[in-house]
Amino acid sequence: MKRTSMVLAATVAAGLLSAGTASASDWAMSYLPLPPGGGGTARVAGTNGAGDYSGTADGKLVTWTGGTVADHGIPAGYTKVEAADENASGSVLGSAVYYSEGSHYPGKHAFVFENGGFQFLGKVPGYYNSQAHGTNDRGDVVGTVFNDIRYGSTAAFWPSGDHAHPVLLDVPPLLTPVDIDQDGTILLNEQFGGTWLWKDGVLRQLVLPDGLRESRGIAIRNGKVLASTQLGDRLWTAFDTSQEVPGGMSTMALNGSGLVTGWVSPRTPTAWSPGGPVTALPSPGNAYGTVVGDNGEIAGTLEGGSDGVPVVWRRG
Numbered sequence: 227m228k229r230t231s232m233v234l235a236a237t238v239a240a241g242l243l244s245a246g247t248a249s250a251s252d253w254a255m256s257y258l259p260l261p262p263g264g265g266g267t268a269r270v271a272g273t274n275g276a277g278d279y280s281g282t283a284d285g286k287l288v289t290w291t292g293g294t295v296a297d298h299g300i301p302a303g304y305t306k307v308e309a310a311d312e313n314a315s316g317s318v319l320g321s322a323v324y325y326s327e328g329s330h331y332p333g334k335h336a337f338v339f340e341n342g343g344f345q346f347l348g349k350v351p352g353y354y355n356s357q358a359h360g361t362n363d364r365g366d367v368v369g370t371v372f373n374d375i376r377y378g379s380t381a382a383f384w385p386s387g388d389h390a391h392p393v394l395l396d397v398p399p400l401l402t403p404v405d406i407d408q409d410g411t412i413l414l415n416e417q418f419g420g421t422w423l424w425k426d427g428v429l430r431q432l433v434l435p436d437g438l439r440e441s442r443g444i445a446i447r448n449g450k451v452l453a454s455t456q457l458g459d460r461l462w463t464a465f466d467t468s469q470e471v472p473g474g475m476s477t478m479a480l481n482g483s484g485l486v487t488g489w490v491s492p493r494t495p496t497a498w499s500p501g502g503p504v505t506a507l508p509s510p511g512n513a514y515g516t517v518v519g520d521n522g523e524i525a526g527t528l529e530g531g532s533d534g535v536p537v538v539w540r541r542g
Contacts, residue, residue, distance in 0.1 A: 272312025487515025
């Protein structure tokens, strides 16, 4: 699409934003390349925080390093992969999906992709399947294990340096892990309830504003927690201290300094930092941010096709 069309679309989108939302004159959008021969769509799911990204394209694992895309395919015996996260060393976390004969419900096996290959995480005795949700820079992994997904799952932890021997988290059965912080604090959601933090065997619930009973944790980074509530998304800087994300913004990710990305309705990509306005990111159409690097870059999806087109926003 021509640059003039992109600028016009971004200007129109910014004009539709709610009061208090600024136009992003100092941000620029660029496209991430796609693997040749595919369907032309992809989704970014992780970043090393320094300008490299990971995700999926046509069900295959892909990475972007120095602006170049690499197609890593699908492990033998599986039908597709689901990328989940990436840490500063470039270790990509995900799950490989398969279907047993005659079953309509997927089985999954969690993996890390590093040193050029898929390395499956160890299984918990008594559980056939595992699904990865989050990793931190030291290599700890949090996720779930299950047999038949229709009957629920159990929280599990794979420690750094020993991914072959996972352990079940000692948490109530209605808590599901979402993400893990650099210090090992695990973010969990309670079914039909609130959001919890687990660290060294101690559980603490995020304190909600008066009148709210439910929240859904989205991400945790450097002690900051992003979560949604019935009255909008919020950012916690401590388990009992939070502030509303302004502008009706739906959030998806944050970095260590608190930079948040997501979108505002209908699908205008946005960025926000505490104390500032929600900023509309330039886009030629509906889009949203999905990951934020510690270098301040935002990657996300320009809607279109089954997954969308992967894009990056940079300042300057």
